[in-house]
Amino acid sequence: MRFLVLSRNATLYSTSRLVLAARSRGHEVTVADPLDFHIVVSRRRPSMFLGDRPVPRADLVIPRIGASITNYGLAVVRQFDMMGVPVLNTAVAIARSRDKLRAMQLLTRKDIDVPRTVCAKTPDSVDLALKFIGGAPAIVKLQQGAQGIGTMIAETPQAVTSLLETLWAMGQDIILQEYIAESKGRDYRAIVVGQRVVAAMRRQAKQGEFRSNLHRGGLGVRVNLDRRYCQAAISAVRVMGLEVAGVDMLEGRDGPKILEINSSPGLEGIERTSGVDVAGAIILHAERFVMRKSKRNAKKDLVLEQERRNRRIRQPVHFANGG
Incomplete structure (x- = not known):
């Protein structure tokens, strides 16, 4: 298969791990900066150019859209979707997860607990x-x-x-x-891939810091998540409509509380802490995702072709006078 990874920097740990995981399974991979694309909007013919050339053919696009380029990045992802190229995490799903208030509204509507x-x-x-x-x-x-x-x-x-x-x-x-005082500066990060938690860790904030993010100096420890936490993470990702996501949860008195859902989760901390090949799990799911899409499209084409045949059969036959 041909994969196109949207990333500002091909040398970033997460991007390079996805590339290596895909190539190890025999796939062709191209990495492109979303800001290098030119979106062409025209009637019935949405298209894009990478620099002055048409975008390379791809069986799947894997977005790694940074928060600093959310709007244009989403436009690029949306354009691929309009062109009929399968996208692992759609623009709509990414936008839902990026807007913290909207995400909380959608989660609570499905009875998922949040602070x-x-x-x-x-x-x-x-x-x-x-x-x-x-x-x-x-x-x-x-x-x-x-x-x-x-x-x-x-x-x-x-x-x-x-x-x-x-x-x-x-x-x-x-x-x-x-x-949430009872969380005592710690939270849980779960990576959900295709409706399954593939890796998890507990993060503890450093002394004098309430944020447990590893980028803020937090310490990560591998954990086997309780079933309630796994189910909460999977349900949250399903509500967002994401295929791949990182879910941050607090340990409340009554169970897990969803803090945030990240549509482009970093892989370095979770892979090194858990020892799990998360990039490999994402690529394996990507393969299955493309196959399912191909089967659905083939079935849809078959139905459309049958409808066209039925219309031709139902057309009235006109005989010439005196025939």
């Missing part, structure tokens, strides 16, 4: 918003962010108000979230 979350837009609403989430300390998050970037803790109501006013003045959309 209490409030969206506030004016200084006058801060006190009431804090009341809804149980008061300070509170977690302040940008609606777009990854790897702990844009996630802050405010210890007092005054600190919450000051932080929100500063961020609003910068034009940022903010959500407030309850602080």
Whole structure:
């Protein structure tokens, strides 16, 4: 098969691991920067160029869209979808997971537990918003962010108000979230591939830090997730409509609480901590994904061809006068 990996940098650990895993299984792989594509929108003929050449033929596109290029990256993924090229994680699914408030809304609609979350837009609403989430300390998050970037803790109501006013003045959309004290600075990261948890780890924040992300200095430990946590992670990814995702969960008093769903999860920390070949699992699922798509398309073509034949049979036959 021919795989096209969308990534800003071919030397990144996650990108290079996917390339090696695919090539080890005999696939051709091309890595391309999403910003290098030119999207051509025309009637009935959506197309794209990589530089001044048509995009290379691909059986599947694997998006690794960084948060800094979300909008254009999603446009590129959407264009491939319109061109009929299978995409592992669609633009719609990626967009859902990137918007933290929207993701929380979709999850709770399916009865999946999350930390209490409030969206506030004016200084006058801060006190009431804090009341809804149980008061300070509170977690302040940008609606777009990854790897702990844009996630802050405010210890007092005054600190919450000051932080929100500063961020609003910068034009940022903010959500407030309850602080889950019982998690004690740790969370769980599960990698879900094709409705199955393939690897998991527990992350512990370093001293003086509440964010447990490995990029923030957190320590990762391999774990065998409890069934409830596996099911919560799988259900969350299914709600987003993703094929591959990293799910971050807190350990609440009543069980797992979904913190975030990452459509382009980093592989370095989870592979080294768990010892699992996550890249290989993604490529294996990609192969099955392409095969299923091919079978569905073949079946659809067969149905359309049969409908065309039926229409020809039903057309009335006209005889010449006197025949």
